Amino acid sequence: MKNVMLPAVAMLALAFVLFIGLPMGTTANLQAEEAKASKESSQSVEGVDQAAVKRARQKVGELDNIFKQTIVLITDKYVHGDDDFAAGSAAVLLFKNISDSGETKIRLIDATGDPYEPENVAKDSFEKSGIKKLKKGAQQHEQVVVKDDSSYLRVMTPVPVVMEKCVMCHAHYADVAEGAPIGAISYTFPIE
Numbered sequence: 001m002k003n004v005m006l007p008a009v010a011m012l013a014l015a016f017v018l019f020i021g022l023p024m025g026t027t028a029n030l031q032a033e034e035a036k037a038s039k040e041s042s043q044s045v046e047g048v049d050q051a052a053v054k055r056a057r058q059k060v061g062e063l064d065n066i067f068k069q070t071i072v073l074i075t076d077k078y079v080h081g082d083d084d085f086a087a088g089s090a091a092v093l094l095f096k097n098i099s100d101s102g103e104t105k106i107r108l109i110d111a112t113g114d115p116y117e118p119e120n121v122a123k124d125s126f127e128k129s130g131i132k133k134l135k136k137g138a139q140q141h142e143q144v145v146v147k148d149d150s151s152y153l154r155v156m157t158p159v160p161v162v163m164e165k166c167v168m169c170h171a172h173y174a175d176v177a178e179g180a181p182i183g184a185i186s187y188t189f190p191i192e
């Protein structure tokens with residue numbers, strides 16, 4: 001079994017630093033896709049205050065950092081066996097409660113094709129194309145959407161296998177290439 005262990009710091013760096021090790025062809029594809037995505041999103045962002053988009057992006061980044069640090073900390077300190085309450089389960093429950101109680105919607109989803117819970121998968125076209133993009137090495141997938149006169153920033157960030165313990169319950173993570181995402185966090189955040 002191949003253990004993929006990265007310290008939390010490296011994981012966070014992965015979450016925020018652009019992945020530069022891609023082969024040229026893939027990078028070019030990615031850039032083309034990003035250009036297309038930003039063109040698509042710029043069509044839907046007309047009239048949306050760019051400074052507010054930037055603020056929303058910053059807040060999502062802060063939340064993402066807190067959540068990922070928390071998942072690693074809980075797994076490290078509290079999860080000892082496969083019948084312990086998993087950080088993944090805690091995250092799914094926390095995100096559900098946050099989503100039910102306000103305008104911010106958050107989901108933890110699978111990127112391997114083999115989720116623990118069938119519910120935790122990419123659902124709409126934004127999430128489906130996001131998973132494809134993150135698996136190619138992108139560190140972020142983003143779109144501004146306008147719904148019922150309100151605008152929202154949608155963001156997806158990758159979740160890599162950061163600890164050996166993840167494999168205890170998700171055995172197939174052992175087959176995923178080091179640093180590749182096994183999941184993603186999907187945010188819908190109000191732009192105000």
Ligand code: HEC
Binds near residue numbers: 083089114160165
């Ligand atoms: C103790 C067992 C256990 C450990 C350890 C564990 N998970 Fe999970 N994980 C689960 C369970 C159970 C769910 C489903 C939670 C739900 O939907 O309520 C889940 C869900 C997930 C999901 C959502 C997709 C899916 O498969 O349903 C991701 C992504 C995830 N875990 C990543 C991780 C990562 C990364 C680690 C290591 C930091 C980890 N997990 C450690 C049990 C575990």
